[in-house]
Amino acid sequence: MSHSAQQNRQVILAARPRGFPVEADFQLVESMVPEPDDGQVVVQAAYLSVDPYMRGRMNDAASYAKPVEIGQVMVGESVGKVIRSRNQRFPEGQHVAGMFGWQEYGVSSGAGLRKVDPAVAPLTTALHVLGMPGLTAYFGLLEVCQPTANETVVVSGAAGAVGSVVGQLARSAGCHVVGIAGSDDKVRYITQELGYDHGLNYKTSDDLREDLAKLCPRGVDVYFDNVGGPVTDAVFPLLNVAARVGICGQISQYNAREIPQGPRLLGHLIVKRATVRGFLVLDFVEKYHAARSRLTELYREGTLNCRERITDGIENAPRAFMEMMQGANIGKQLVRLCPE
Amino acid sequence: MSHSAQQNRQVILAARPRGFPVEADFQLVESMVPEPDDGQVVVQAAYLSVDPYMRGRMNDAASYAKPVEIGQVMVGESVGKVIRSRNQRFPEGQHVAGMFGWQEYGVSSGAGLRKVDPAVAPLTTALHVLGMPGLTAYFGLLEVCQPTANETVVVSGAAGAVGSVVGQLARSAGCHVVGIAGSDDKVRYITQELGYDHGLNYKTSDDLREDLAKLCPRGVDVYFDNVGGPVTDAVFPLLNVAARVGICGQISQYNAREIPQGPRLLGHLIVKRATVRGFLVLDFVEKYHAARSRLTELYREGTLNCRERITDGIENAPRAFMEMMQGANIGKQLVRLCPE
Numbered sequence: 001m002s003h004s005a006q007q008n009r010q011v012i013l014a015a016r017p018r019g020f021p022v023e024a025d026f027q028l029v030e031s032m033v034p035e036p037d038d039g040q041v042v043v044q045a046a047y048l049s050v051d052p053y054m055r056g057r058m059n060d061a062a063s064y065a066k067p068v069e070i071g072q073v074m075v076g077e078s079v080g081k082v083i084r085s086r087n088q089r090f091p092e093g094q095h096v097a098g099m100f101g102w103q104e105y106g107v108s109s110g111a112g113l114r115k116v117d118p119a120v121a122p123l124t125t126a127l128h129v130l131g132m133p134g135l136t137a138y139f140g141l142l143e144v145c146q147p148t149a150n151e152t153v154v155v156s157g158a159a160g161a162v163g164s165v166v167g168q169l170a171r172s173a174g175c176h177v178v179g180i181a182g183s184d185d186k187v188r189y190i191t192q193e194l195g196y197d198h199g200l201n202y203k204t205s206d207d208l209r210e211d212l213a214k215l216c217p218r219g220v221d222v223y224f225d226n227v228g229g230p231v232t233d234a235v236f237p238l239l240n241v242a243a244r245v246g247i248c249g250q251i252s253q254y255n256a257r258e259i260p261q262g263p264r265l266l267g268h269l270i271v272k273r274a275t276v277r278g279f280l281v282l283d284f285v286e287k288y289h290a291a292r293s294r295l296t297e298l299y300r301e302g303t304l305n306c307r308e309r310i311t312d313g314i315e316n317a318p319r320a321f322m323e324m325m326q327g328a329n330i331g332k333q334l335v336r337l338c339p340e
Numbered sequence: 341m342s343h344s345a346q347q348n349r350q351v352i353l354a355a356r357p358r359g360f361p362v363e364a365d366f367q368l369v370e371s372m373v374p375e376p377d378d379g380q381v382v383v384q385a386a387y388l389s390v391d392p393y394m395r396g397r398m399n400d401a402a403s404y405a406k407p408v409e410i411g412q413v414m415v416g417e418s419v420g421k422v423i424r425s426r427n428q429r430f431p432e433g434q435h436v437a438g439m440f441g442w443q444e445y446g447v448s449s450g451a452g453l454r455k456v457d458p459a460v461a462p463l464t465t466a467l468h469v470l471g472m473p474g475l476t477a478y479f480g481l482l483e484v485c486q487p488t489a490n491e492t493v494v495v496s497g498a499a500g501a502v503g504s505v506v507g508q509l510a511r512s513a514g515c516h517v518v519g520i521a522g523s524d525d526k527v528r529y530i531t532q533e534l535g536y537d538h539g540l541n542y543k544t545s546d547d548l549r550e551d552l553a554k555l556c557p558r559g560v561d562v563y564f565d566n567v568g569g570p571v572t573d574a575v576f577p578l579l580n581v582a583a584r585v586g587i588c589g590q591i592s593q594y595n596a597r598e599i600p601q602g603p604r605l606l607g608h609l610i611v612k613r614a615t616v617r618g619f620l621v622l623d624f625v626e627k628y629h630a631a632r633s634r635l636t637e638l639y640r641e642g643t644l645n646c647r648e649r650i651t652d653g654i655e656n657a658p659r660a661f662m663e664m665m666q667g668a669n670i671g672k673q674l675v676r677l678c679p680e
Contacts, residue, residue: 063611228606241404250607264600266568267590269618271403276616278609 008033009314010103013068017058020255020325025058026074026318033105041085041113043096043106045078048314048335049127050321051161052226055254064280074102074317078337079116079126090115097126102317104337121299128161128306128332130295136248136281137165137224138291142173144246144279145222149174152216154235155196157226159186161332162248164194164306165295166224171195172303175222178215180208180231182327189330193305208234219243228252229262236268243274251325307331348373349654350443353408357398360595360665365398366414366658373445381425381453383436383446385418388654388675389467390661391501392566395594404620414442414657418677419456419466430455437466442657444677461639468501468646468672470635472621476588477505477564478631479624482513484586484617485562489514492556494575495536497566499526501672502588504534504646505635506564511535512643515562518555520548520571522667529670533645548574559583568592569602576608583614591665647671 007030014027036042057068057075068075079097082090087110090096098113100106116126128134140162147153153170157163158179167190170177178198179190187199198215205211212234219240225232228250239245253260269276284291298304309329311320317335324333347370354367376382397408397415408415419437422430427450430436438453440446456466468474480502487493493510497503498519507530510517518538519530527539538555545551552574559580565572568590579585593600609616624631638644649669651660657675664673 225606228604232606247606247609250604250610253604253607260604261601262604264568264590264593264602265606266565266572266587266616266618267593269587269616270590270620271618273619273623274617276606276609278606278611278613278615280610280613283613 006032008103008105010073010101011314011317012071012073013058015070016060017055017255019257021055021058021318021322023318028315034107036084036086036107038086039109041082041087041090041096041108041110043078043080043098043100043108043113044083045080045100045104045106045337047080047124047127047310048076048078048100048102048317048337049131050076050317050324050333050335051133052249052251052254052325054321055325064282075099076102077127077132078106079123080106080337095123097131102314104314120296124308124332124334125299125306127334128308129165129299129304130292132281133161133306133332134165134295134304135284135288135291137162137169138295139281139284139287140246140248140279141166141169141222141224143284144277145224145244147173147175147222147244150176151221152176152178152218152240153222153224154178154180154212154216154220154238155224155226156180156228156231156235157249157251158190158196158199159330160226161306161329163224163226164190164331165304167194167196168298168304170222170224171197172298176216176218178212180212180227186330189307193307202231202234209237213238222246224248226251229260233263233265236265239268239272239274241272241274243272245274245276247276247278255325309333310336312336346372348443348445350413350441351654351657352411352413353398355410356400357395357595359597361395361398361658361662363658368655374447376424376426376447378426379449381422381427381430381436381448381450383418383420383438383440383448383453384423385420385440385444385446385677387420387464387467387650388416388418388440388442388657388677389471390416390657390664390673390675391473392589392591392594392665394661395665404622415439416442417467417472418446419463420446420677435463437471442654444654460636464648464672464674465639465646467674468648469505469639469644470632473501473646473672474505474635474644475624475628475631476621477502477509478635479621479627480586480588480619481506481509481562481564483624484619485564485584487513487515487562487584490516491561492516492518492558492580493562493564494518494520494552494556494560494578495564495566496520496568496571496575497589497591498530498536498539499523499670500566501646501669503564503566504530504671505644507534507536508638508644510562510564511537512638516556516558518552520552520567526670529647533647542571542574549577553578562586564588566591569600573603573605576605579608579612579614581612581614583612585614585616587616587618595665649673650676652676
């Protein structure tokens with residue numbers, strides 16, 4: 001262990017970000033690791049996941065979950081090891097994943113905790129291909145968008161944690177898969193490592209719609225959207241009749257200070273008889289187990305991969321989060337909290 | 341007959357409208373009524389329907405149907421009587437509805453023609469509650485939006501030909517029904533004659549979203565949209581979890597000269613897990629017969645009504661169309677081409 005078991009470092013929300021978050025919106029604080037009550041476990045986190053949804057939790061706005069209050073530890077999932085246990089289901093030494101927040105040690109009653117076996121797959125995969133991003137990709141693509149073989153699937157945020165999985169699942173389904181991402185390195189990653197048929201760097205395209213049309217000669221049957229904004233504006237005119245659009249995220253909009261404006265898109269849906277559906281992975285909770293089994297199978301077959309970008313130290317979690325929001329990561333952005 | 345059976349007056353598309361259509365975009369021409377070939381009938385139209393979809397056909401743009409060419413008779417459905425027949429299925433004197441276009445007489449092989457019985461319901465109903473607008477409302481509400489009892493249904497363009505039917509069907513389904521329309525007279529019509537629970541005049545509202553929220557205290561479960569634009573902007577923030585939005589029309593956008601801009605709306609769909617689906621009545625053609633039977637039943641029970649606004653003379657079809665696009669009509673806008 002890198003720190004005394006008694007000392008816990010935590011990142012709290014110090015201020016509600018106005019627009020893009022800044023360091024001053026967060027604060028590193030120290031506290032003592034509590035002793036577990038009866039039924040509780042203390043977990044030392046090894047890796048923390050930082051994800052786009054966290055930006056929404058920093059706002060004081062009604063949503064599907066309560067906002068983080070000022071002074072509260074930022075929410076987040078991490079994976080680690082039980083170091084003290086008064087709960088028979090989770091003995092000391094058991095690896096677990098759970099919503100411990102941005103801190104080095106967490107206490108849990110066991111509710112919502114899930115066991116992780118590092119012999120099956122590396123611990124970190126519990127936070128991407130076998131975790132929430134993987135499940136989001138799985139349900140968003142297969143249940144919401146329902147692609148069939150030979151259809152054209154476009155994925156925005158294609159090199160991110162969710163997009164990486166979407167592309168590989170779409171390929172497995174026999175689709176023509178085109179990814180949109182924000183750098184040439186990301187385009188190489190998705191085409192060379194993930195098996196995307198084509199990739200497009202939206203930041204260097206002079207005419208995104210035109211360039212995308214060339215990569216989708218038969219139009220777009222499925223659009224899995226993580227990004228929104230101008231990327232989505234380019235995709236909508238290319239939708240085919242009976243197209244399905246899954247709205248997973250709108251990361252390009254999360255830091256807007258004013259209500260973002262853009263071309264009105266709903267008119268496209270009439271002629272194309274297209275369906276747009278927003279979703280949350282939480283809506284599929286009854287099916288998590290089956291989906292995770294399938295994802296684990298694919299991972300172990302070697303047909304499901306995701307690069308990791310690792311930032312060290314809880315004190316750097318805010319920076320890791322901000323860099324992820326700016327697109328610095330290829331694949332999954334993680335924060336390493338202690339050596340495995 | 342008001343005109344010689346030999347003389348046919350037609351309205352052709354003279355120019356592609358730039359923005360809102362003007363009289364000069366149309367031209368009245370005369371021709372001789374052709375003799376029917378073997379298998380054909382000649383129909384004298386009694387009423388012509390003018391509908392928002394026609395605006396799209398005036399553009400030179402790919403859509404679900406070919407544009408009307410310059411010099412061609414404008415497309416449209418009318419109802420009338422067979423006056424000469426060389427087709428045993430449609431004898432002289434038979435009332436029929438068909439896509440005869442903006443003209444007094446039409447020739448048909450019988451394909452796409454449908455018999456209409458004025459003893460069952462007035463001829464004009466074949467162009468609204470028992471015709472395309474009625475079917476559009478029926479499938480759009482019941483198949484696309486699938487409301488259940490006690491849900492809140494919001495309808496834009498509530499006093500139009502489609503909206504009139506949507507509101508009454510939603511009431512029949514036991515929903516709380518709120519209509520948005522463009523005048524106080526229309527609001528009175530939908531609440532006093534059609535049974536809408538509430539109506540809202542969007543033109544006089546200072547804060548459409550706020551006013552609508554008051555009329556929808558439990559949020560919006562179903563939004564049937566004929567209009568788009570700022571009306572839709574006000575509805576989206578009020579959508580409930582699992583809301584369904586049916587996009588039937590976007591009449592507020594059809595005459596735009598530039599791509600219309602507005603607040604980005606897709607982000608609302610994630611947290612609300614809402615579905616937006618565009619549709620065309622044509623997609624439900626296999627179910628027309630059953631739907632029309634049901635609509636006829638409701639009409640004869642007196643639970644399905646629609647006011648008519650009648651403009652006389654084929655020469656006034658362009659004006660009737662333009663007035664309809666400006667919202668002058670309460671209920672269905674028709675053009676009467678000859679006395680019944």
